[in-house]
Amino acid sequence: MKIAVVGTGYVGLVTGTCLTEIGHNVTCIDIDQNKVNKMREGISPIYEPGLDELMKKNIQEKRLFFTTDHNEGFEGADVIYIAVGTPEKKDGSANLSFVEQVAKDIATHVKKDVIVVTKSTVPVGTNDWIKGVIQKNLVNNVKVDIVSNPEFLREGAAIYDSFNGDRIVVGTDNEAAANIIEEINKPFGIPVFKTDIRSAEMIKYAANAFLATKISFINEISNICEKVGANVEEVANGMGQDNRIGSQFLNAGIGYGGSCFPKDTKALIQIAGNVNYEFELLKGVVRVNQKQQEMLLNKLEERFDSLEGKKIAILGLAFKPNTDDMREAASIVITKHLIEKGANVVAFDPVAMENAKKILDSKINFASNTIEAIKDSDAVLILTEWNEFKDLNICTFEEYMKQPVIFDGRNCFDLVEVKKHRVEYHSIGRPPLI
Numbered sequence: 367m368k369i370a371v372v373g374t375g376y377v378g379l380v381t382g383t384c385l386t387e388i389g390h391n392v393t394c395i396d397i398d399q400n401k402v403n404k405m406r407e408g409i410s411p412i413y414e415p416g417l418d419e420l421m422k423k424n425i426q427e428k429r430l431f432f433t434t435d436h437n438e439g440f441e442g443a444d445v446i447y448i449a450v451g452t453p454e455k456k457d458g459s460a461n462l463s464f465v466e467q468v469a470k471d472i473a474t475h476v477k478k479d480v481i482v483v484t485k486s487t488v489p490v491g492t493n494d495w496i497k498g499v500i501q502k503n504l505v506n507n508v509k510v511d512i513v514s515n516p517e518f519l520r521e522g523a524a525i526y527d528s529f530n531g532d533r534i535v536v537g538t539d540n541e542a543a544a545n546i547i548e549e550i551n552k553p554f555g556i557p558v559f560k561t562d563i564r565s566a567e568m569i570k571y572a573a574n575a576f577l578a579t580k581i582s583f584i585n586e587i588s589n590i591c592e593k594v595g596a597n598v599e600e601v602a603n604g605m606g607q608d609n610r611i612g613s614q615f616l617n618a619g620i621g622y623g624g625s626c627f628p629k630d631t632k633a634l635i636q637i638a639g640n641v642n643y644e645f646e647l648l649k650g651v652v653r654v655n656q657k658q659q660e661m662l663l664n665k666l667e668e669r670f671d672s673l674e675g676k677k678i679a680i681l682g683l684a685f686k687p688n689t690d691d692m693r694e695a696a697s698i699v700i701t702k703h704l705i706e707k708g709a710n711v712v713a714f715d716p717v718a719m720e721n722a723k724k725i726l727d728s729k730i731n732f733a734s735n736t737i738e739a740i741k742d743s744d745a746v747l748i749l750t751e752w753n754e755f756k757d758l759n760i761c762t763f764e765e766y767m768k769q770p771v772i773f774d775g776r777n778c779f780d781l782v783e784v785k786k787h788r789v790e791y792h793s794i795g796r797p798p799l800i
């Protein structure tokens with residue numbers, strides 16, 4: 367199969383590369399020339415464990431190609447994947463302008479029958495609209511079928527997930543097209559769930575909204591735990607052992623971030639609103655998440671009379687570990703607030719520093735390692751649960767900080783272990799150790 371993938375972000379580049387790994391011939395198209403130049407040399411523009419190696423191997427074996435030229439990229443393609451961004455608009459709805467541009471590019475350039483597969487997360491009804499845009503603008507007399515194939519990979523584990531996903535959702539009104547997409551994916555050995563287009567589109571939003579709900583739920587439980595003297599980790603553990611509930615997504619913290627949950631929850635609220643349905647539960651989930659980011663700040667401000675001139679160390683900037691993605695990271699809101707309060711903020715993240723420097727306040731100082739960040743600090747805030755931080759010996763805080771006051775937004779440390787040290791430790795949903 368000759369495949370084109372449009373958009374080489376976290377989804378497009380991983381999808382394209384993994385499709386070559388199972389034997390397909392893939393050309394990835396992106397409008398960003400710098401990215402394309404890098405990728406041609408086997409260098410991934412994003413941090414994703416294992417991606418560079420797979421890219422290099424498949425470039426060498428002449429299965430993986432990159433271009434900015436849609437004409438070249440679509441040449442001879444049997445299947446075109448759309449994997450461009452669908453960011454949030456001001457009103458919370460999904461911005462489909464990138465998808466629309468790709469649909470027009472497809473219409474202009476395809477010269478043979480083709481299946482268009484939408485990987486981007488798009489509101490219900492969008493695939494029908496994409497088909498309409500393509501048909502309206504078609505230059506050549508060719509047949510275009512459309513398939514909704516939402517993506518479920520997790521940044522930081524994207525390669526693993528591509529080969530070990532729980533299911534591949536294929537939504538289409540054309541059985542032959544569904545069978546071809548199933549055949550393409552067969553070597554992954556992952557069950558294929560075939561359904562209609564609109565249900566496939568809804569599955570993606572419903573799945574993300576459900577996971578976000580689990581996170582906000584356990585965060586609310588954690589806030590109550592703090593007031594009634596319970597320990598949320600014990601509670602989550604006891605709850606998660608019930609198979610009907612499951613143990614995943616029950617880690618209390620400072621809320622979800624990233625490029626998917628925040629925008630997809632708001633988009634689903636909009637999708638419901640468009641048909642005059644008020645999604646009350648999901649609105650609550652979003653509100654709880656916004657509030658949760660402030661919880662750690664409230665604790666910090668209760669502890670210090672003023673933050674003016676205090677050295678506050680931030681460990682972790684990315685929205686979660688094993689990624690350099692800063693989109694909607696809690697660190698954005700938290701560091702902005704600290705700067706407003708006059709704190710001297712020194713931050714460190716193992717891989718997200720370059721992206722962070724582009725978007726965070728210019729007053730923030732960036733350290734080159736953990737020790738440099740925490741040295742002589744008045745308090746440390748842990749915002750991302752990188753292993754590098756979880757593996758820290760608590761003695762390090764005692765040794766290097768001006769006073770060892772830790773606000774752990776990700777519950778990185780075991781309370782029993784922390785108790786052995788002379789540190790002040792505030793975490794989420796667990797009793798403080800003072």
Ligand code: NAD
Pocket residue numbers: 372373374375376377378395396397398401449450451452464467468485486487488517518519520521625626
């Ligand atoms: P991204 O922003 O990282 O990448 C999008 C890429 O598309 C960019 O490289 C951009 O230059 C390129 N692009 C934009 N317009 C283009 C055009 N006309 N032609 C060619 N390239 C173009 O996005 P992402 O995080 O990979 O997400 C892509 C989609 O997948 C979104 O809809 C997202 O919601 C969904 N998704 C993302 C994830 C995730 O973890 N990031 C997971 C599942 C689904």
